[in-house]
Amino acid sequence: MDSIKLHYDVSGNDFTCAGEASGKIKRELKGLGFPNDIIRNVAIAVYEGEINMVIHAGGGVIDVEITPECISLDLIDEGPGIPDISLAMKEGFSTAPENVRQLGFGAGMGLPNIKKYTDEMVIDSEVGVGTTIHLKVFVK
Amino acid sequence: MDAFFHSVRLDKDKCKGCTNCIKRCPTQAIRVRSGKAHIIKELCIDCGECIRVCPHHAKYASRDSLSQIVQYKYRIALPAPALYAQFNNLEDATPILRAIPLLGFDAVFEVAAAAELISEATRRLMKENKLKKPVISSACPAVVRLIRVCFPDLLENLLPINPPVEEAARLAREYAMKETGLRASEIGVFFISPCPAKITSFKNPLGMQKSNVDGAVGINDIYPVLLKIMEKGDKYDIPDAEQNSGIIGMSWATSGGEVSGILNENSLAADGIENCMNILEEIETGTLDSVDFIELNACQGGCVGGCLTSENPYIAKSRLIKLRKYAPVSRNNIKVEGIPAHFLKESPIEPCDDVMKLADSVSEAMTRMKRMNELLEVFPGLDCGTCGAPTCRALAEDIVRGFAHEDDCVFRMKQNLAQLENSDDFESLIPAPFRENTEQN
Numbered sequence: 001m002d003s004i005k006l007h008y009d010v011s012g013n014d015f016t017c018a019g020e021a022s023g024k025i026k027r028e029l030k031g032l033g034f035p036n037d038i039i040r041n042v043a044i045a046v047y048e049g050e051i052n053m054v055i056h057a058g059g060g061v062i063d064v065e066i067t068p069e070c071i072s073l074d075l076i077d078e079g080p081g082i083p084d085i086s087l088a089m090k091e092g093f094s095t096a097p098e099n100v101r102q103l104g105f106g107a108g109m110g111l112p113n114i115k116k117y118t119d120e121m122v123i124d125s126e127v128g129v130g131t132t133i134h135l136k137v138f139v140k
Numbered sequence: 141m142d143a144f145f146h147s148v149r150l151d152k153d154k155c156k157g158c159t160n161c162i163k164r165c166p167t168q169a170i171r172v173r174s175g176k177a178h179i180i181k182e183l184c185i186d187c188g189e190c191i192r193v194c195p196h197h198a199k200y201a202s203r204d205s206l207s208q209i210v211q212y213k214y215r216i217a218l219p220a221p222a223l224y225a226q227f228n229n230l231e232d233a234t235p236i237l238r239a240i241p242l243l244g245f246d247a248v249f250e251v252a253a254a255a256e257l258i259s260e261a262t263r264r265l266m267k268e269n270k271l272k273k274p275v276i277s278s279a280c281p282a283v284v285r286l287i288r289v290c291f292p293d294l295l296e297n298l299l300p301i302n303p304p305v306e307e308a309a310r311l312a313r314e315y316a317m318k319e320t321g322l323r324a325s326e327i328g329v330f331f332i333s334p335c336p337a338k339i340t341s342f343k344n345p346l347g348m349q350k351s352n353v354d355g356a357v358g359i360n361d362i363y364p365v366l367l368k369i370m371e372k373g374d375k376y377d378i379p380d381a382e383q384n385s386g387i388i389g390m391s392w393a394t395s396g397g398e399v400s401g402i403l404n405e406n407s408l409a410a411d412g413i414e415n416c417m418n419i420l421e422e423i424e425t426g427t428l429d430s431v432d433f434i435e436l437n438a439c440q441g442g443c444v445g446g447c448l449t450s451e452n453p454y455i456a457k458s459r460l461i462k463l464r465k466y467a468p469v470s471r472n473n474i475k476v477e478g479i480p481a482h483f484l485k486e487s488p489i490e491p492c493d494d495v496m497k498l499a500d501s502v503s504e505a506m507t508r509m510k511r512m513n514e515l516l517e518v519f520p521g522l523d524c525g526t527c528g529a530p531t532c533r534a535l536a537e538d539i540v541r542g543f544a545h546e547d548d549c550v551f552r553m554k555q556n557l558a559q560l561e562n563s564d565d566f567e568s569l570i571p572a573p574f575r576e577n578t579e580q581n
Contacts, residue, residue: 003506004506004509004510004513019421019422019425022425023421023425026421026424028509030496030497031496031497031498031505031509031537032497032498032502032505032506032509033494033496033497033498033499033500033501033502033505034502036292036293037293039293040293040424040426043424043425044425044426047425047426047427066506067506068502068503068506139502
């Protein structure tokens with residue numbers, strides 16, 4: 001069985017657009033008839049990823065590959081990169097600027113939430129080059 | 141009871157087959173076929189958006205007429221608080237309540253009075269802290285059906301309490317049986333409704349076996365008649381009718397009213413079907429997990445914005461604010477401890493057959509989605525509606541489900557023709573939006 005591939009652009013510095021890709025992916029997964037909890041997990045992970053791209057990286061792209069068994073996501077940006085990934089994974093650790101925090105974002109829960117709602121999470125990041133987060137959600 | 145009963149209907153003679161309603165429908169439940177709008181019954185949520193937008197008044201809400209109430213020995217009217225907001229220059233709702241019996245009713249029971257009991261029951265239930273957060277109000281039947289069709293995973297967040305109109309009907313019948321000695325079936329209970337969704341909820345109830353309401357008339361049906369009666373002044377006074385609802389009960393007619401009645405600041409209220417959908421998306425994404433209670437009204441402004449009301453919702457809201465100015469906060473309270481069972485829904489609201497799914501198996505759905513994506517590559521993406529579907533995507537979905545054909549897209553068909561023809565008139569076969577502009581600067 002081959003797969004369905006989807007591609008989304010996330011525009012940077014615009015909070016009003018954050019959540020668009022997550023909403024669209026959710027609609028596709030509903031159309032494909034995946035269980036509600038799987039859809040919710042993917043939607044939350046993508047949403048957090050989108051917010052991160054907007055806050056830190058000036059946007060990015062999301063590539064999705066769907067098979068009946070697994071939903072794979074690559075969240076790719078060309079932002080500043082993450083110097084210390086294990087620190088970034090700590091709940092509450094945030095490098096979001098003050099103006100972003102005032103909007104209610106940047107609470108330091110983004111990456112931990114992505115981990116919580118996915119089955120596999122691998123972060124490739126190079127300072128000054130960008131970050132790619134590989135995610136997998138398995139359909140049990 | 142027909143599981144697909146809908147109050148929203150089409151008058152075929154008036155329908156011109158234009159694209160206004162298909163574009164406005166929040167669940168994309170309308171297609172134009174044979175020059176007429178066709179409502180897909182599995183998807184319709186009776187929100188009334190199509191009634192509002194149809195320039196030919198071809199969409200209407202099926203409801204009872206006042207002449208139908210005579211089949212009952214004893215007739216009770218249940219005015220929605222939105223009715224009060226239709227009238228100007230009133231200090232309280234008493235004159236309205238005194239005029240309603242002259243339409244042929246033996247008694248009047250205010251839905252606003254029952255709403256105050258529902259507010260109290262909600263406060264008690266929220267205090268128990270056992271509900272899944274955020275709790276979503278279940279008072280707006282269009283919202284409940286929207287959740288059922290498009291957001292089935294949020295059904296478990298719905299407040300498991302009956303809407304005020306059901307409690308009003310139950311209490312009104314109980315009082316009437318005691319007072320008159322009549323049997324339940326001899327008493328007719330009629331709602332004076334601001335919207336078709338409520339009417340549907342009586343014929344095809346969710347979360348209860350049988351509705352307590354026997355029928356419904358529209359606010360806009362009786363408003364002109366009531367106005368005439370009231371203009372004749374004290375002539376018809378019925379001495380024992382006094383308003384029996386306060387600020388909390390009346391406020392249920394406007395967006396934010398239900399929330400204000402549960403006395404919890406950690407809540408939010410949204411109105412208008414599109415705003416409701418956006419909030420439901422946010423709940424699904426988990427961004428509103430820390431909110432306790434969410435009130436959603438499908439109509440703009442709340443029930444005063446219902447498509448069976450007469451007055452502009454913003455004018456109605458301002459009138460309601462004046463009307464409740466000197467009212468007590470609440471005039472009704474639950475006389476016993478705890479939450480009596482009749483306030484609670486008999487059963488959880490079950491999801492309907494998954495209408496969002498493209499096919500029963502994921503692999504078949506994937507095949508169909510691939511085909512859809514191919515079609516979307518070649519469709520013009522104008523969402524013009526000429527094919528009878530609201531968007532190119534909806535047409536693609538209809539095609540893979542076998543309900544439509546690729547050539548239903550006139551642009552696609554013209555493009556195909558243009559490729560076949562080798563004539564000099566090639567330019568004219570290219571659809572106008574894709575032709576070079578020669579006529580205008």
